[in-house]
Amino acid sequence: MRFALSEDQTLLQDSLSRTLADLSPLERVRRFADENQAAAPDIWAGLSELGLPGLLVPEEYGGLGLGLVEAALAAEALGRVVAPTPFLGSAVLAPLALMLAGTDEQKSRWLPKLASGEAIAGVAISEPIAGARENAGVAAANGRVTGTALFALDTAGADLLIVADRTGGLHLTQLAHSAEPMPSIDATRPLCQLTFSDTPAEPLASNQALERLRDAAWVMLAADTLGAAQSMLDKAVAYAKERKQFGRTIGSFQAVKHLCAEMAAELEPARALVWYAAYAFDKAPDEAPLMAAHAKAHLSEIGRFVARTSTEVHGGIGMTDLLGLHYWFKRIGQNRQLLGGPERVRETAARLQGLIA
């Protein structure tokens, strides 16, 4: 028994972090955001060389055949540098959907292409998970889907889409009637509104697939926040050690030290929660939904605290575009609400334990 990263896992995270430092430095993120880019094929191509798109894809389909723990480490590394990638949709949710509910033919058709990074998959599952807004939602019948899906993930240049209908059924389609951008605070992860009108779609037959996707997504968003928040803490500590005011580094003022200590005290145990939630997804399926919910909700709360506190430690400069700190702030803010804010997710946590009458 060991609750720590294995050597392989540490290596994975290190090599990913090194690669990301090259592929997705702040200037690259800034260009992506400033130019409202919808996708960064350069970054995804670089990560594809490491095998990231195929992380979860079984080896027989050309992937690495790893688990959600490794995916969480990857999400954390991506969050650390606020990298613009279709990781969540294309490398986690779509492969999982296919693996859980695809036919052999569907798997053979798509998994190898997703694993190599040759194909990109978008995912639209917001309505049955986070609740329907503006009467959105998709209806499915006879191999066709009709309706609107908001907050679709990673649809830019997508070769296939995984879409959940109002009843929680999943569908695979290659065509969306229209895709309208939904500009959000976090320019590193563009969102889309999809409209379907009698659009051909192959059903992915499984009762529980959507729940598994939800659990995986929640863990990934929690891990992304963990990485982004860890960065914000690191930046705050570094800034406080360097910045001088009143003839002292501000990091020598007890108020500033304690703000940093509080961030660390919140983040460090949260790391173990994210690890365990990912581990449970792989190895303890009975516990997985509750752990995923807690990870998502808890990281949302402490992520907000760290995002705010780190900005405060930076003083006025933290509010400007100069250090780019706001990319992390906004990434954490977006993770909080995506696929359900913490209040809603905690309601699910309570329901999973039979605490709601």
Added chain:
Amino acid sequence: MRFALSEDQTLLQDSLSRTLADLSPLERVRRFADENQAAAPDIWAGLSELGLPGLLVPEEYGGLGLGLVEAALAAEALGRVVAPTPFLGSAVLAPLALMLAGTDEQKSRWLPKLASGEAIAGVAISEPIAGARENAGVAAANGRVTGTALFALDTAGADLLIVADRTGGLHLTQLAHSAEPMPSIDATRPLCQLTFSDTPAEPLASNQALERLRDAAWVMLAADTLGAAQSMLDKAVAYAKERKQFGRTIGSFQAVKHLCAEMAAELEPARALVWYAAYAFDKAPDEAPLMAAHAKAHLSEIGRFVARTSTEVHGGIGMTDLLGLHYWFKRIGQNRQLLGGPERVRETAARLQGLIA
């Protein structure tokens, strides 16, 4: 227009504070608590000389004829020294019940005696306000009451009791079948369980009297917490200026200074809320219920914060009986839950604004 204490109000508060310093010093409170005294007639007699029991009683019945603003100032002064008195029941709620819903005969019979301090009144209104526990509650019919009332206030040596039945109707009785103490954290305000069995009781006829009693009680509990919390802040500041650690007064450490600043920042605006809630009770009845609810709930929350924070500033010694700080801590804790915890009271606040469907 002036939102400040008048000269008379300042005088009232000052003379009351001076008198209380003599009548109810820490040693007296300690004796009351340690000996599980049910009443402190010495303190009440001293306060009666100032006219405190008759604060709200009209002059024609021998009282001072003042309003809830003055009563709130008195409650604050009592909270400041955690004085053991039947003020809430005997000087506020019972006189109000009689004034709102009593016949001329009932008023003439009781108000003069209450105003002089000659008679004491207990009040049992918990069930219809805070919700019934343990199936408690009183039923009334044909001039008789039957059932159990928990958390009855100021019943020790009471000459009359004001009792609310399950439907919110008020009754005046001089007999309780039995009165069992309900030992609580705050030994300065003993609580009782009353059991009635076909006990004769005079109905106090008014539809809205209970709501007015509730509003007055909430403002009084808020004011009591305000006073107790202000004391705890004052004590923390004084201790921090005096206590030395690491060769400095602890009050020179930024962490300690900021804890004290946070207490002050929370308390000072809360004072204005309590004042306004009391003012609204007297002069703006449409606003009174909402303001009373907010005062009760908000002071409960910041009272808890101040009670905890002041104890922390005192370090280990704050946890002991030596300084008696815990009497304030517990008084604030008891005020929080009495007649409804903040969550329940906020629900009322929402309902009063039509925010609950």
Added chain:
Amino acid sequence: MDLTLTPELTAFRDEVRAFLAAHADQHEGGAPKDPKAWQKLLIDNGYAARTIPKAYGGYGAEPDILKSRIIAEAFIEANAPRGMAGQGISMLVPTLLEVGSEEQKTRWIGPTLRGEIIWCQGYSEPGAGSDLANLQTKAVEDGDDFLISGSKIWTSTAMQAQMIFCLVRTEPKAAKHEGISYILFPMSTPGIEVRPLKSMTGQAEFNEVFFTDVRVPKANVVGGRGRGWFVANTTLKHERGMLGDPNATEARLKSLIELMRRETVDGQRIIDNPIFRDRLMQLQARVLSMKFNGLRTMTDDTAGLARMVVKLQGCELNHQVAALAIDALGELGILYHDGPHLRAKGNWQRNYMFDLGLIIGGGTAQIQKNIISERGLGMPREPKVVEA
């Protein structure tokens, strides 16, 4: 404690209301059709520049906090725009009135009040944030002039301003707080460069201003050479008070309640979610506290501490109101910039970020807590350290 109005004040309120009714056609959607004409009308009637002497272009009334409040409430009631604001009117004018020379008052106050001159403020510097007195912008004597070099930051209206009021170090050998002067000069003076500073909201709410040998006559100093720290501090306090304005918070809470009544998830109204509703009630209690606290500070001599906590509590509260709005909106709460699903033009997100900036700006929360503990509670100042 008496919140009813005297007959005199009631009459005054009726007068203000009548004025607003008569001129309701001169504004639309909360903005004047002709800003300068509106400003003149307000000054002429005593609803702007009310207590500023007539000689300097004001209305010349005695200060009366209650009348000011009545004016403010009547304008809100009528959704009528107030007089011009801006740092010239709110900060420079009071400073000139207090310590300016007769010539400076006559020359600058009138045009500033009439909106003919826009000012920007040059206080903060990149190297001196909370430690404002540590400023490095130097003014070197050259005959009757100073040559000013250095840089300023957080200069909000620098792009539009014709003039700047600026803190510069004129006496390099004096102690930290004593070598500073408060000086006025045109933004068109050679040697000034303005660079917009994009903030996290995506907008350039602030600028950096760089000075290279900017020539300014010594006569432009206000309040005496080396007195700049003390000159500036009077109005800084004023600014800090403004930053927690409870009226603005109350208006936002009202919008939040409307939002929660209107928005639905899966057809259920947000206001019917007990968790969000409970948070709303918690914030409402705080908003009311700050409102009554504001009322108290106007008329209560014992409200020193009450005044001191306004900036800290008010800015935090605004941030929390915006946070609840975002949370209540759920996924819609992360939308920004534009798009058909965006609510309130993205103002909740913008405020959430901008208000965090206000928690930091104008004296960080940490500085505010130092002030409250030291000046409000009499606790010891930060002790001097042996070695930096």
Added chain:
Amino acid sequence: MDLTLTPELTAFRDEVRAFLAAHADQHEGGAPKDPKAWQKLLIDNGYAARTIPKAYGGYGAEPDILKSRIIAEAFIEANAPRGMAGQGISMLVPTLLEVGSEEQKTRWIGPTLRGEIIWCQGYSEPGAGSDLANLQTKAVEDGDDFLISGSKIWTSTAMQAQMIFCLVRTEPKAAKHEGISYILFPMSTPGIEVRPLKSMTGQAEFNEVFFTDVRVPKANVVGGRGRGWFVANTTLKHERGMLGDPNATEARLKSLIELMRRETVDGQRIIDNPIFRDRLMQLQARVLSMKFNGLRTMTDDTAGLARMVVKLQGCELNHQVAALAIDALGELGILYHDGPHLRAKGNWQRNYMFDLGLIIGGGTAQIQKNIISERGLGMPREPKVVEA
């Protein structure tokens, strides 16, 4: 990351379970029928004093964190009492093992483990709380003895203890941290007075101990004269870790959930109140975080910071769990001492207060934050001040 047990560990767990099943008749309601016999049984089987050498009365096993965890879990599962605890076993014994002389080890460890000697701890002093090293209890040389005078506070078992391990200042001229010695003596020595210290819970959980010329042989010093600060610090760290034990918190959360399922107001179950339920879920996430954090600290070399935050977060969490219980109970939550309506013997209120004490004791939250920022994050130490 692999939380499954190896076959060896699975076998070990079966063995522990079998032992517990076989001896279930020797305890009742979580307490042993014969404490000393139970303690001996546990030591003999390696379930108490597990890693302490046989020579000193222990079981003599190699340290194995996972086996320790398996033992702990199996005992919880069977509701079986663990071995004796107390400051002698948890603090003195490890100290002696590390720095005690052979004679001291042989003489004290065995009887302490067997429960024949109860110890109390004399570290804190009234004048030195967070600043522990500032202790004033002096030990004056007198031939082969010291004469000890001064006082100690927070001495929890002083009324029952036969012996005390105590920090005293033996070298008055040495620097603050270097003049202290760690010394052992009987509580029956003339010149010792114990006064119970009533706490806010109403119980005397602690004592003050006063020394007047208490004669103690120099040979009773442990770890060398003037080395007491360093000797004590090793086990203090250990104590701080214990104070945030996540297993205890998890058990309390479980009781809280039961409470909320059971209790009703106006016939509605508390658990059906969405506001309390949401708070419960927030705390559950924290409890799980601390649980997994604890798991991580056992087997992860990179968990230094994770270990450092346990005391701060764990004690706060316990306090918050108790706070929610009180709030959920509503008016019933303020009952205490006794009475028919009292829930859980008043333990929720008692814990609420006692846990606040733990937030303060064993290094206040402020001291913990200093440690985390300085040792964990490498931030500067508090600078020396010019003047006290």
